[in-house]
Amino acid sequence: MRTRILLAAAMSLAAGCAANVPNAMTAQRSADGTYYCWENKLADDGARLVCNWNADPRAACDERIASYIERSAIKSAPQHVRRCGNGQGLTVVTTR
Numbered sequence: 624m625r626t627r628i629l630l631a632a633a634m635s636l637a638a639g640c641a642a643n644v645p646n647a648m649t650a651q652r653s654a655d656g657t658y659y660c661w662e663n664k665l666a667d668d669g670a671r672l673v674c675n676w677n678a679d680p681r682a683a684c685d686e687r688i689a690s691y692i693e694r695s696a697i698k699s700a701p702q703h704v705r706r707c708g709n710g711q712g713l714t715v716v717t718t719r
């Protein structure tokens with residue numbers, strides 16, 4: 624019985640580790656404006672750009688939760704802006 628419980632726990636843990644990052648994202652960023660995120664977190668998910676987007680550059684340096692922006696809503700391609708205090712490169716996009 625104990626072996627089955629340990630096996631079930633290990634399988635559950637393995638399934639969680641294999642989760643795809645875009646599945647962990649929050650709601651879409653839809654308001655018009657400018658959004659910032661870490662360059663190394665930026666992922667192309669077909670019709671979406673997934674990253675730790677935030678409208679405030681300082682807050683984006685600390686943001687950890689992934690969200691997405693629809694490609695059709697993007698006015699300008701992602702561009703390097705600056706480095707955060709934690710060493711992460713910050714990128715910016717402008718939305719319609």
